[in-house]
Amino acid sequence: MGMSKASSLRAQWLGERLKKARLAAGFTLQDAAEYLQLHEGTMSRFETATYAVRRSYVRDLIDFYRVSDQRDRDALIQLCEDAWRKDWWDGQAADVEREFIDYTWLEARAARICVFEPTLVHGLLQTEHYTRALMVEANGHEMTEEQLDKHVEFRMLRKRVLNADNPTRLALIVEESVLRRPVGGWTVLKEKLRYLLKQAQLEHIEVRVLPTEKGWRPGMSEMFTYFEMPEPYSDVAFVENLAGRTYLEQEDKVAKFHRAYAGLQEVALSPAASSKLIRATIKELD
The missing domain is CATH 1.10.260.40 (lambda repressor-like DNA-binding domains)
Incomplete structure (x- = not known):
C-alpha cells in the first residue's frame, strides 16, 4: 500500500x-x-x-x-x-534514479517545456552518441555496459513526447559555448549540431542561442526547466545541481523562473539567428 x-x-x-x-x-x-x-x-x-x-x-x-x-x-x-x-518510463527505469521518473512524467504531461541549459544540450534534443558520451563521463566507471545501454535507451524513449500526434511544445535557450564543447569528440559534436538544427526547424520546437558577449543575467547560474502544465496540474519549476533535484510548485517561486526565462529570451538570439549561428558553427567544424 x-x-x-x-x-x-x-x-x-x-x-x-x-x-x-x-x-x-x-x-x-x-x-x-x-x-x-x-x-x-x-x-x-x-x-x-x-x-x-x-x-x-x-x-x-x-x-x-x-x-x-x-x-x-x-x-x-x-x-x-x-x-x-504505470507508463512506459516506469517499465524502462529499473536502473534509473526513481526520483527522475517524476521529471519524465512532467515532460509527458506538459503543454510547454521551457529550458535553460548553460553547459549541455537538453536531453530531449540529444543524439544517442552524445547521450552515451555524457553518461560515460558522468557515471561510466560506476555502470556496467548493460546499465549504460539502458540509460541511453531510456533517454531516447523520452523523445517520444516530441514525436507524438499532438507533440509537446519545447523552448530551449542554450549557451553559445555548448555549440563548441566537444563532448565525445568532434564527430559527435558535429552530429549533435546537425540534429539540433534539424529539430529547431520543427514548428513545436524553438531553439535560441545565448551569445557569450551578452554578459550575465538572472537565471544564468544553473540549468532550470519550467513546465507549463494543463489543468488540473500546477505549473512546475525544476532545478538540478550536484546537491540533487528540486521541484518547485509554489506560485511565487515558479513565477521567478518564468520571469528569468523571459529575461533570457530578451538577450538570446532569435530562432532564425540561432539556426544561422549553428549552421556557421557546423561549417567551421567541417
Missing part, C-alpha cells in the same frame, strides 16, 4: 486536492475515515501522499464531499489515474 517515490509528485497533487475538497465540504479526517470505514491515520496518509489512494476511494470521496462541478470531478479522477498509472 506504500507510495513509491516514482509517483510521489502525482500523488501529492491528488492528496492536496482531496484535502481541499474535504475542508470545503466541512468534514474532518475522522468524518472521511468513518465514511470509508478506514482509520483516521490512513486518511491522513492519503492526503500527504504517504499511501496511494484506491480509485474506488476517490470516487466515493468525490460523492461524499459533494463535488458537483464536473470539471473538478474529472480532475480528481484524472489525478488518481495518473498516480496509479
Whole structure:
C-alpha cells in the first residue's frame, strides 16, 4: 500500500486536492475515515501522499464531499489515474534514479517545456552518441555496459513526447559555448549540431542561442526547466545541481523562473539567428 517515490509528485497533487475538497465540504479526517470505514491515520496518509489512494476511494470521496462541478470531478479522477498509472518510463527505469521518473512524467504531461541549459544540450534534443558520451563521463566507471545501454535507451524513449500526434511544445535557450564543447569528440559534436538544427526547424520546437558577449543575467547560474502544465496540474519549476533535484510548485517561486526565462529570451538570439549561428558553427567544424 506504500507510495513509491516514482509517483510521489502525482500523488501529492491528488492528496492536496482531496484535502481541499474535504475542508470545503466541512468534514474532518475522522468524518472521511468513518465514511470509508478506514482509520483516521490512513486518511491522513492519503492526503500527504504517504499511501496511494484506491480509485474506488476517490470516487466515493468525490460523492461524499459533494463535488458537483464536473470539471473538478474529472480532475480528481484524472489525478488518481495518473498516480496509479504505470507508463512506459516506469517499465524502462529499473536502473534509473526513481526520483527522475517524476521529471519524465512532467515532460509527458506538459503543454510547454521551457529550458535553460548553460553547459549541455537538453536531453530531449540529444543524439544517442552524445547521450552515451555524457553518461560515460558522468557515471561510466560506476555502470556496467548493460546499465549504460539502458540509460541511453531510456533517454531516447523520452523523445517520444516530441514525436507524438499532438507533440509537446519545447523552448530551449542554450549557451553559445555548448555549440563548441566537444563532448565525445568532434564527430559527435558535429552530429549533435546537425540534429539540433534539424529539430529547431520543427514548428513545436524553438531553439535560441545565448551569445557569450551578452554578459550575465538572472537565471544564468544553473540549468532550470519550467513546465507549463494543463489543468488540473500546477505549473512546475525544476532545478538540478550536484546537491540533487528540486521541484518547485509554489506560485511565487515558479513565477521567478518564468520571469528569468523571459529575461533570457530578451538577450538570446532569435530562432532564425540561432539556426544561422549553428549552421556557421557546423561549417567551421567541417
